[in-house]
Amino acid sequence: MNSQLFAGLMHIDEWLRDILSEEKKRELYINLLLLRKISLEYEEESLDNQNFHGDYGRDELKWQFILQNKDNPDLKRIIEEMIFAYINLIPQLQGVIKPESIKVDIERRQLFYIIEFFSEIPQNRSNKNSEFGELFEFIIDMFWGRTSSSQEGEFFAPQSVMQLLIQTLQPMRGKIYDPNCGSGGMLIHAAKSAKKNGNDAVLYGQTGNEEIWKLSKRNIYIHNVEVDLGTGAADIFFDDQLPELKADIIIGNPPFGQRDWGWDRLYHDSRWKYGIPPKNNGTFAWVQNMLYHSNEQGRMGIILSMSPLFSRNKSEEIIRMGLIKDDLIDGIIQLPTGLFYNTRIPVSLWLMNKCKNHECRGKVLFINASELGSIEGKQTILKEEALRKIADTFETYQQGICNSISGFCTVASLNDIEHHEYTLSPDAYIEKKKAEMPTEQELNDREQDLVLQIRELCEKNMNLVNDILNEK
Numbered sequence: 001m002n003s004q005l006f007a008g009l010m011h012i013d014e015w016l017r018d019i020l021s022e023e024k025k026r027e028l029y030i031n032l033l034l035l036r037k038i039s040l041e042y043e044e045e046s047l048d049n050q051n052f053h054g055d056y057g058r059d060e061l062k063w064q065f066i067l068q069n070k071d072n073p074d075l076k077r078i079i080e081e082m083i084f085a086y087i088n089l090i091p092q093l094q095g096v097i098k099p100e101s102i103k104v105d106i107e108r109r110q111l112f113y114i115i116e117f118f119s120e121i122p123q124n125r126s127n128k129n130s131e132f133g134e135l136f137e138f139i140i141d142m143f144w145g146r147t148s149s150s151q152e153g154e155f156f157a158p159q160s161v162m163q164l165l166i167q168t169l170q171p172m173r174g175k176i177y178d179p180n181c182g183s184g185g186m187l188i189h190a191a192k193s194a195k196k197n198g199n200d201a202v203l204y205g206q207t208g209n210e211e212i213w214k215l216s217k218r219n220i221y222i223h224n225v226e227v228d229l230g231t232g233a234a235d236i237f238f239d240d241q242l243p244e245l246k247a248d249i250i251i252g253n254p255p256f257g258q259r260d261w262g263w264d265r266l267y268h269d270s271r272w273k274y275g276i277p278p279k280n281n282g283t284f285a286w287v288q289n290m291l292y293h294s295n296e297q298g299r300m301g302i303i304l305s306m307s308p309l310f311s312r313n314k315s316e317e318i319i320r321m322g323l324i325k326d327d328l329i330d331g332i333i334q335l336p337t338g339l340f341y342n343t344r345i346p347v348s349l350w351l352m353n354k355c356k357n358h359e360c361r362g363k364v365l366f367i368n369a370s371e372l373g374s375i376e377g378k379q380t381i382l383k384e385e386a387l388r389k390i391a392d393t394f395e396t397y398q399q400g401i402c403n404s405i406s407g408f409c410t411v412a413s414l415n416d417i418e419h420h421e422y423t424l425s426p427d428a429y430i431e432k433k434k435a436e437m438p439t440e441q442e443l444n445d446r447e448q449d450l451v452l453q454i455r456e457l458c459e460k461n462m463n464l465v466n467d468i469l470n471e472k
Contacts, residue, residue: 005131006138008117013142019106026143027101028114030136030218031083034093036118037132037222038086039063061085067119070112076104079111096217133188133223140183140219141341156182157253157303160382161339161347162189165251165301167391168331168351173199174248177293179236180286181205184216184227186251191225203227204242208235236289237262237269237282246295253303254286256345261285274322278315283308288319291328291352299330300352305345306334309424321422324364324414328352331365331394334426336373338380346370351394359400364417366426367393367409407433 009029016025043062059065061082069075080102087093104111121135122128137159157165162185166172172194178187187203194201203226207213210233220227230241261282271292277285283304290300308316309332323329331351338344353360372386382390393409396402404410412420412429420428438446 005121005135008120009135009138010142012114012117016106016110019110022143024101024105026139027098028104028106029139030215031097031102032079032114032118033121033132033136033139034097034218034222035079035083035086036063036121037128038090039082040122040128042086063119066115070115073108075108076111079104079115090221092217092221096214098214129224136219136222137185140185140215156341157185158339158341158379158381159185160387161253161303161335161349162186164333164335164382164387164390165303165349166190166193167387168333168349168394169249169251169299169301170391170395171197171199172249173197173201175202175204175245175295176249176251177204177242177245177247178251179206179289179293180252180254181207181216181227181229182212182253184219184225184229186253187227188220188223188225190249190251191223191227204245204247205229206236206241207233209233235262237266237285242293245293246298247293248295248298250290250294250298250300250302252286252290252301254283256283256305256343256347257307258282258286274326275315275319277319278313281313281316284316284319287323287350291354294354297355299354300350302350302352304348304350306348306425309348310428317422320424323352324417324422324424327356327361327414328354329364329424330356330360331367331397332424332426333367333390333394334370336370336380336382338373339382341379357398357400360398362414363411364414364424365394365397365402365409365411366424366429368407368426368430371407404431406431 013025020028039062066075066079066082069078072078083097083102084099087097106114122131140156141158165186166189170193172190176187176190176194178184181187184205187205191201191203205216205227206229207216213229213233216227216229220229228242234241259280259282261277263277263279263282266285267276271288272285273291274288275284277283277288287302287304287308290302291298294300308320311317311320329350330353331349333349333351335347335349337346339347351365367390369382369386369390372382372389373380374383374386375381393402397411402409402411407430410430416429417424
């Protein structure tokens with residue numbers, strides 16, 4: 001994706017800051033992006049245009065028709081009716097876009113300026129699906145990533161975190177399930193990975209937030225991915241829409257420390273194989289629900305806050321001990337602080353496996369990736385180099401190879417973990433990196449740099465004094 005498109009949308013967003021609310025801007029961008037994609041498919045006859053009825057002729061459903069009507073006082077109505085016509089045609093979008101969100105609440109001149117921007121997409125017709133998908137993800141990051149959802153402790157996983165989870169869980173194939181799928185981003189990454197490697201994958205997801213469910217439906221449509229998202233939003237603990245599903249791979253970013261998860265009504269639920277989660281923290285309810293949906297060879301990747309690794313809450317200790325004793329933990333990865341847009345909560349990636357490779361049985365790989373983050377603007381990200389380092393370490397461990405690296409990784413036996421009272425904090429096992437003493441040459445170089453800096457400061461100071469004296 002050309003970074004100029006990202007910069008262009010950010011410029012438009014700043015321009016509209018005092019004109020439209022955050023929600024109206026978001027819906028405007030998403031609806032116009034959908035309209036651009038669908039109208040392009042209509043023009044290329046990828047859609048069955050014979051299904052259109054009413055007063056719409058073929059030309060009136062083309063993007064070019066919008067451009068030709070830039071001076072038409074009814075331009076807003078033309079766009080609104082075109083969006084309405086398309087979403088009524090496409091089953092995946094029916095009931096997903098709120099009628100009131102189609103209303104365009106800006107002046108015609110402002111609207112056409114935005115239309116011209118979306119006319120630049122795609123810049124490469126052969127790669128159009130990728131461009132539409134990347135811009136949709138960018139819009140999600142711009143808006144949904146900046147504020148938490150209505151559910152306590154729930155945050156959208158940034159792109160680099162999703163990429164890491166997918167890369168460490170290779171290969172992506174079979175039934176893949178995300179019980180808290182949010183915008184559908186992780187499932188989309190999983191689908192891309194499976195397709196790239198020639199693997200068959202069937203995708204399933206569920207979310208308890210109606211607005212986010214509608215967002216995910218649009219996201220998977222934009223990416224041309226098929227995902228079974230059920231009939232609507234539903235609470236996973238009280239309305240599991242896939243109660244019989246046993247998945248090959250389960251991925252997830254459940255709410256951090258969800259307090260109101262239904263403890264009083266779910267106390268005797270059969271899913272709590274390893275113990276009843278504490279009343280005010282549903283983290284291990286999510287973990288055990290995922291295990292319940294995992295088949296006998298199932299693998300899991302879960303993004304959690306750091307506290308479940310070492311919590312001394314009695315209920316959580318019992319559950320964590322049970323997971324360790326049953327040899328379900330394949331790897332624990334401590335991630336950099338600041339990866340999520342709207343929280344500084346440090347996070348970890350749990351890699352679990354019901355059928356470990358022979359070389360990995362009775363062991364856990366610990367990785368401390370807390371120093372691998374890179375700062376871009378105000379955000380911490382994991383660049384490709386860091387992602388590859390972590391994923392390669394886990395892949396070689398799966399082959400029975402892992403050389404302990406001070407400050408980065410090590411392998412601990414279950415006996416070691418028992419000795420450490422069943423904590424899963426990487427710091428308890430990874431040898432601290434020794435501080436390296438600088439060489440004599442490095443000290444000399446630093447001294448010379450400091451001397452030069454002092455000289456420059458002295459010169460600036462003298463120039464400032466002379467300027468003051470000359471003014472007098």
